[in-house]
Amino acid sequence: MTISLPTFRRLSLATLLLLPILLALALPPLLAQAPGAKRIRKPSMDDTIRANVYADNTFQLYVNGTLVAVDSIPFIPHNVISVDLLPAYPMTIAVLAKDNFNPKTGMEYANTNIGDAGFILKFADGTVTDGRWKAKCFSRGPVGGNTTNPRVEEEPLPEAWFAVDFDDASWARATEYSEDDVGPKQPFYDADFAGAKFIWSDDLKLDNVVVFRTIVATPPDGKAREDFTGINDVVPESPPRGPGSGKGRPQGKGKQR
Ligand SMILES: [Ca+2]
Ligand SMILES: [Ca+2]
Numbered sequence: 044m045t046i047s048l049p050t051f052r053r054l055s056l057a058t059l060l061l062l063p064i065l066l067a068l069a070l071p072p073l074l075a076q077a078p079g080a081k082r083i084r085k086p087s088m089d090d091t092i093r094a095n096v097y098a099d100n101t102f103q104l105y106v107n108g109t110l111v112a113v114d115s116i117p118f119i120p121h122n123v124i125s126v127d128l129l130p131a132y133p134m135t136i137a138v139l140a141k142d143n144f145n146p147k148t149g150m151e152y153a154n155t156n157i158g159d160a161g162f163i164l165k166f167a168d169g170t171v172t173d174g175r176w177k178a179k180c181f182s183r184g185p186v187g188g189n190t191t192n193p194r195v196e197e198e199p200l201p202e203a204w205f206a207v208d209f210d211d212a213s214w215a216r217a218t219e220y221s222e223d224d225v226g227p228k229q230p231f232y233d234a235d236f237a238g239a240k241f242i243w244s245d246d247l248k249l250d251n252v253v254v255f256r257t258i259v260a261t262p263p264d265g266k267a268r269e270d271f272t273g274i275n276d277v278v279p280e281s282p283p284r285g286p287g288s289g290k291g292r293p294q295g296k297g298k299q300r
Contacts, residue, residue: 085279086271091127092167095234099161099225100143105205107135118143121228130168131272134259137205138162140243144251148193149184157188159248161225161241162255169263171239172255178217180244182252197252204254211256217242 096104096112099121104112112126142160143151151158164172184195203209220241227241244250262268 083271083274083277083279084269085281086129086269086274088127090269090271091129094126094128094164094166095236096124096126096164097121097162097227097231097234097236098140099159099227101141102162103139104164105135105137107131108205108207110205117141121230123230123234125234128166129271130166130262130268131270132259132261132268134170135207136164136170136255136257136259137209138164138255139200139204140253140255142251144182144184146182146195146197149182149186149195149249149251150190150193154193157185157190157248159225160243160251160253161220161227161247162243162253163225163227163231163236163239163241165236165239167235168259168266168268169238170259171236171263172217172242173240174216174219174242176217176242176255176257177211177214178242178244178253178255179211179214180246180250180253183246183250185249188249195251200254204256209256214256215245217255218245218247220247 094104094112096102096114098114100119101114101117102112102124103110103114104124106128111128112124114122114124116122140160140162143158145151145154148154150156162172164170181200182195182197184197185193186196201209220243222241224247225241242255244253
């Protein structure tokens with residue numbers, strides 16, 4: 044079969060006209076499949092989970108090796124700290140919790156009282172504190188409950204106690220305590236801690252600095268969640284915009300980051 048010259052020209056013109064459309068369709072998938080390329084959408088607040096934390100008296104919270112929350116009130120009044128987290132599993136949680144105490148005596152209120160402690164946490168994915176967590180005391184006092192000649196026993200925190208790969212295999216399990224044991228104040232009852240247990244080491248009064256650790260292998264509520272680890276190393280796909288695209292975020296002004 045032979046193609047006439049006018050027909051050939053018409054086919055060439057059609058090819059030229061279609062070329063940009065073909066390229067537009069073909070290029071994005073080709074680029075996405077480049078070696079090492081990772082496709083990930085931009086996370087929104089809908090991807091986050093709310094964390095509620097109550098400490099008697101204060102805490103620092105690390106998730107997957109990163110400091111994510113610090114108690115803004117180190118002593119009293121007893122308060123709840125609520126923050127939004129972008130979860131990734133397995134999720135390593137590490138907490139430095141402290142009772143209020145004088146580091147030389149282990150006592151509080153101008154060395155007139157032995158204070159008691161307590162810690163509780165709940166994440167909206169169902170993560171809760173309980174006796175499965177690891178706990179280790181790093182400062183206790185007054186030793187033996189001796190308030191006449193009070194002294195403390197302490198050891199330094201290990202380096203990177205909050206790290207994902209820190210080895211806590213030799214640590215004991217946390218001890219669970221009842222609400223009556225800890226006596227939480229009203230802010231505890233104003234937040235969602237359903238299903239969570241108060242924990243500490245095995246001495247709620249004398250142990251004043253305790254580190255807790257646990258690993259949450261998968262979301263306890265069973266909900267599938269996207270892993271945004273490394274989001275800062277890729278160009279994410281744009282999230283949906285407009286009303287309803289994120290919870291609690293003002294819309295319309297400024298560029299989303
Ligand atoms: Ca104490
Ligand atoms: Ca206390």
